[in-house]
Amino acid sequence: MNAIEPTNTHTLASEQETFAETLVTMLNHGATVAMISLGHRLGLFDILAELPPASSENIAKLAGLDERYVREWLAVMTTARIVIYNAVPGHYQLPEAHAACLTRKATPGNVAVNAQFVPLIARMEDALIDCFRHGGGLPYHVYPCFHQVMSEDSGQTVVAALHDHILPLVPDLLRRLDDGIDVLDAGCGAGRALLTLAECFPSSRFTGYDLCSAAFENTAREAAERGLTNLTFEARDLRDFHEPGHYDLITSFDAVHDQADPQALLAGIATALRPGGVYLMQDIAGSSFLQNNLDHPLGPLLYSISCAHCTPVSLYQGGPGLGTMWGEELATVMLKRAGFEDICAHRLEHDPFNVYFVARREDVGPTPEENRNTGL
Ligand SMILES: C[S@@+](CC[C@H](N)C(=O)[O-])C[C@H]1O[C@@H](n2cnc3c(N)ncnc32)[C@H](O)[C@@H]1O
Structure with a gap:
């Protein structure tokens, strides 16, 4: 009995750690999906898909949106590995393979459409x-x-x-x-x-x-x-x-x-x-x-x-x-x-x-x- 206890405690701790990591991933994914929905509604993916690597000022200008908000949204997309960021000269790019899943041109395979259900639920x-x-x-x-x-x-x-x-x-x-x-x-x-x-x-x-x-x-x-x-x-x-x-x-x-x-x-x-x-x-x-x-x-x-x-x-x-x-x-x-x-x-x-x-x-x-x- 005594010999088993430490193993059980160890197993529980490791299971808890793994589950906690899963939950953190869920938090990141959940927040990202809400932002994918926002980007879809604002047409941001469609604009990014048409651009070569571009600054947040350029992206915001073309989208007719406020640059500060667009820059923060791009930070979400960058840390979620949806958009690639090149710190010098401060350019953002949506890879072609990602555009193929997130733009209106990608219809009927535009997953951003389905992302809208998440904020709707929330x-x-x-x-x-x-x-x-x-x-x-x-x-x-x-x-x-x-x-x-x-x-x-x-x-x-x-x-x-x-x-x-x-x-x-x-x-x-x-x-x-x-x-x-x-x-x-x-x-x-x-x-x-x-x-x-x-x-x-x-x-x-x-x-x-x-x-x-x-x-x-x-x-x-x-x-x-x-x-x-x-x-x-x-x-x-x-x-x-x-x-x-x-x-x-x-x-x-x-x-x-x-x-x-x-x-x-x-x-x-x-x-x-x-x-x-x-x-x-x-x-x-x-x-x-x-x-x-x-x-x-x-x-x-x-x-x-x-x-x-x-x-x-x-x-x-x-x-x-x-x-x-x-x-x-x-x-x-x-x-x-x-x-x-x-x-x-x-x-x-x-x-x-x-x-x-x-x-x-x-x-x-x-x-x-x-x-x-x-x-x-
Ligand atoms: C999930 S939506 C699907 C709508 C549409 N067929 C589509 O694929 O986009 C279900 C539809 O059922 C309609 N609905 C629900 N209850 C109904 C009822 N009692 N009588 C008639 N329509 C109803 C809703 O208004 C809604 O448009």
Whole structure:
């Protein structure tokens, strides 16, 4: 016993030291991510990427920003090894390989877009403390810039990949969209996916529903300015969505787990499809079981977004608070409960953090055209 004690004490001390070092790294990374977000919003990475090694005065001038603040931000970026600093003559440079992960030109691989979620979460701390103490949730409008950040995020994962990667998951869909079908995006947010689709497929008709009209106002204006007549947006609480047989394709991008009544929405979607209709649902790729997500490369970030946003916005609506990580297993069960029988979950190479479900109701049967193709 006595012989073991010193070893145990030694092990504990070394474990504590290692953990303390990990925490210090986390502090540095957390602070850096907040500053990456700031740099993204101010366009600083985009300017740095276009410049040869430059002084803080030059960078600030080109960005139209205060030099003292820019210099301090550059110090963060330098000590974080994102920017290279040459003390004489006092020049800063963003290496090309780093620019390829941090600039608007790097879209859809701009990680600075995702960095914005961290300060967004941090800004909600006081409100969340209240939720932790008293329960309840938070409405969308108390989250500053949520829909804008979300739109940038899904702009990279969904909009940029729609035509080449996502739509081809559904056999024959591109042709049907070309011919002209009715499409709904449930929980469309800023509606950028619909805008892209409406421009690409003028013979099809597109509808976007979202709880928050503020989310899609700008896109609706843009669509009108571009003369698009095949796209409409409507502010709708989808808890009682009921439009039987209205659509040939229904999409939802990262929108089901936040809902007031996700199960009712899925059931509504199932009945809103016409014969041969298909539901394309993108959601976060993760397991419904915490123990399976231990090695998820974005586990802490996704659970943080869940804790600070997805869970409280659902609870505020009286929803079940499924959370961001409701997971593929539960999603499949809920799709089945909603009446979908033919469910296929796809992973796409460009987007390892999402899963794309293609779901159909068997009882509504194939389209007359599919019948012809299969010789029935
Ligand atoms: C994570 S965002 C995704 C938005 C968009 N699909 C995208 O990918 O950018 C979830 C969306 O669901 C909407 N939403 C949440 N609860 C809703 C409800 N009860 N009825 C309709 N929309 C709702 C939110 O307003 C939000 O725009």
